[in-house]
Amino acid sequence: MVLSGWESVFFWIFSIAAIFAGLLTVMARNTIHSALFLISSLVSVAALFILLQAEFIAGVQILVYVGGVMVLFLFVIMLVNVGSEERGNEEIFNRPRQVTASIIFCGLLVAVLIGALNTGYAGFEERDRTKLQGSAEARLTRDKDLATSATGASRITNDTSRIGNSLYRFASLPFEIASVLLLVAIIGSVMLARTLKQEASVDDVDPEVLRKEAATDPELAEVQSEPIA
């Protein structure tokens, strides 16, 4: 797998953008800025997915992560008050000693991982040298009979159909389990985010707690339809 020409130019642009946006996500003082930088990092990684010819995953990444999860994050940031942090009254990082220790740890991790990846990939290349030799040409001949796109610049790949085939043939049980997981997550987050008033209206609170709270909050007393025995 070797990129060349414009592909490598785009690789460097998007990978540097992804890393810078990731760094700014961690370092931004304003939480909204953090979320926006994370969105740009995710979009850059989606572009890297397209360079790796995984167009379906790139689309899912943008639709689900950027369109769904990050919008949820932005909503929650708006709901909670982070003003004192933004105005500079609050320290955004942990205590200096903790930060120094974790930066040293991360620096060591960077050094070790990059060294290990380089030596490990040298071994990979050694092993697969003959297989990798004509892979680009083989891909070109394989994609020869695919339909060209409307602009004529590229061909319409069959990546999505291959993923769909494999997903339902080999991973249909995990697929169903994932739907149950999402259902549980929806119900769980609705349960977690209820207010005391909403809990009281479906009679889901400890009567002792409710009596105590109702003494301070007259609205809560109205919610109680029948007196607690």
Place this chain on the structure above:
Amino acid sequence: MFTLLMPAFALLFQEASRGRLAVAWQKAEHPDLSKFLIIGALLFIIGVAGVLTRRNIIVIFMSIELILNAANLNFIAMSRYLQDTGNENAVAGQIFTVFVIVVAAAEAAIGLGIVIALYRNKETILIDEIDILKW
């Protein structure tokens, strides 16, 4: 300033005279699997640093998303590498990525629900002020 940069220039010159820069440039012109893995590792470590250093629980969640995304990048790069070394239908990495995205969405929904409940009770989202379980 210039004296500080002198050793760097000397090193650069030395490397160039040995022809190593040309090799490095040639490698940079043709990024392969290892470059993608290194980008993934860097994103992962940025995420770890965010989890370890930030106080705001929402930013910690966002750093976790960054970590998951780095793992996704590794999966996709490996999947492409397997496709190029013979098995042209190797999409297991891409399918795994779909499940990672699903779990990340569920995790974000639950985690942000917890953040809202916590904020309602404690009026803060800074992790060092949330210590009700600490005796």
